Amino acid sequence: MDSRISARALSAALGGWRTREPAYEALADGIRLLCLDNRIAPRTALPAERELSAALQLSRSTVAAAYRSLRDSGHISSTRGSGSVTLPLRRRDPEGATTTEDAIDLQQASPPAWPGLAGVISEVALSASTIVARTGYDVLGRSELREAIAARYSARGIPTSPHEIVVTTGAQSAIHLLASVLLSRGDRVVIETPTYPHAADALRRADARLVGVPVTTADGWDLDRGQQAFARTLPVLAYLMPDFQNPTGRSMTAAERHGVLQAAERSGTILVLDETTADLDIDRGTVAPGFIDGDPSLVVRLGSLGKTVWGGLRVGWIRAEADLVRRLVAARPAHDLGTPEFEQAVAAAALAQYDAVIAQRSHVLRAGRDALVAALRGSLPEWRIPDVHGGVSLWIALDAPLSSTLVMDVRSRGVLLSAGPRFSVDGGHDRHLRMPFTAAPEDLVRAVGVLGEAWPRVRGGAPVAMTEHLDSVV
Structure with missing residues (x-):
């Protein structure tokens, strides 16, 4: 058994779980969603029935029925005297059946591979004899790739030397590496909420204490809250996504x-x-250069090709002052031994055609966004659909805090989504749903059809007390 979650922690993670009747199925669905989102890892021991019933102020029989439902759907196993443990999940619906091949997976917000990538890989493969003659990986990055990345920054008005670049195995690896070098146990980190959940997970694994600063589609960043957070907590680090x-x-x-x-x-x-x-601009024209005049020792940038070229091309990078680059390189072998040279060669070749890559991405994302927005506004006019000019997703405001329940409902109908709380730092966001527009337009329209059919049922199935409250505030 790898870990254990306390009744108090599980209660906090569940948030407003009681969104339908019977209560035991609502509780089981809440735990299923935590497992599906990997907020509860496989092989995690769940609280005893008596402990969880006390924390949630439920009868023990309700918790027992929820655990029985979870056993029936294959999400947990229980052994007399040893308690209940979450199981590794196959791709399954809430009833335990494996999802069909035609399921629309909108959990990952990554577009399909850039069409020119296959040709680039083929060309790079022709030089395989040269590549395999070398070590095969390195902790700093190939000089030609670092030069290409540095040139992109310099062209944006951010003068950069290749010595200020370290190549990583994707952006997630970069976040983990930075957290391990810059943070100590208990350090405070300012982070947006909602945010990229895997970044929050990486920072928590470094034992950081996260301080959330709200950002909304309508009003942007809450500067007053943000400035107070910086002044009050003196954070060591702030993780932000200033563009899209x-x-x-x-x-x-x-x-x-x-x-x-x-x-x-x-x-x-x-x-x-x-x-x-x-770089995933649709309408804006040019990317704002950001914090150009900041102290170089206080500004670190990270990027990757996962959202632009292909999610399967695991190449990212960190731009930082040379001293921090040296510290990162020294610490990296404890995490991984370096980025594979073949992938780096492909990345360098792709960057040579990056303007064409971005132009094609803009076209694809525009088609997806426009189809998704039109379908949502036609089928679900009660939802608030934001106007976005780039990026990969819509952050939709529902007219009821039932995102988690809706996600579980449509999952059994072949639409896989991530509920709003998955992107929260300190709880909440169950009134929001993230919908990527990276899939094919026809799949997005089909997914909206499923949502439109499910929403009245989900909203109507909420407990009477919640429905009355919703009707008074919506």
């Missing part, structure tokens, strides 16, 4: 960039700017 933030799609204004930079400089906080979505 995931999941909201919002980009910082010049005033927001300036305000955040000032707050970070006053508190001595290192700004880690995740720019993995910054």
Whole structure:
């Protein structure tokens, strides 16, 4: 058994779980969703029935029935005297049946591979004899790739030397590496909420204490809250996505960039700017250069080719001052031995055609966004659909806090989504749903059809007390 979750922690993670009747099935669905989102890892021991019933103020028979439902659907196993443990999950619906091949998977917000990638890989493979003559991986990155990445930054108005670049195995690897080098147990980290959940997971694994700053599709970053958070907690690090933030799609204004930079400089906080979505422009024209004038020792940027070229091309990078690059390289062997050279060669060749890559991405994402927005506004007019100008997803405001229940309902009908709470730092967001527009337009329209059919049923199945409250506030 790898870990255990306490009744108190499980209660906090469940949030507003009681969104339908009977209560035991609502509780079981809440735990299923935590497992599906990997917020409860496989082989995690769940609280005893008596402990969880006390924490949730439920009868023990209700918790027992929920655990029985979870056993029936293959999400947990229980042994007398040893308790209940979550199981590794196959791709399954809530009733335990494996999902069909025609399921629409909108959990991953990554477009299909850039069409020119296959040709690039073929060309790189012709030089395989040269590549295999070398070690095969390195902790810093191939010089030609670092030069290409540095040139892209310099062209944006951010003068960069190849010595200020370290190549990683994707952006997620970069976040883990930065967290391990820059953070110690208990350090505070400012982070947007909602945010990219895997970044929050990486920071928590470094035993950081996360301080959430709200960002919304309508109003952007809450500068007052953000500046107070910097001044009050003196965070060591702040993780932000200033361009086409995931999941909201919002980009910082010049005033927001300036305000955040000032707050970070006053508190001595290192700004880690995740720019993995910054190039995914649809309407805006050019990408704002961001924190150009910031102290180089306080501004770290990370990027990758996962959202632009292909999610399967696991190549990312960190741009930082040379001293931090040296520290990262020294610490990296404890995490991985380096980025494979073949992937780096493919990445360098793709960057040579990057303008064409971005143009094609803009076309694909525009088609997906426009189809999704039109379908949602036609089928679910009661939802608030934001206007986004780039990125990969819509952060939709539902007219009831039933995102988790809706996700579980449509999952059994072949539409796989992530509920709003998955993107929360400190709970909530069950009134929101993230919908990527990276899939084919016809699949997005079909998914909206399923949502439109499910929503009245989900909303109607909420407990009477909740329905009365919703009707009074919507």
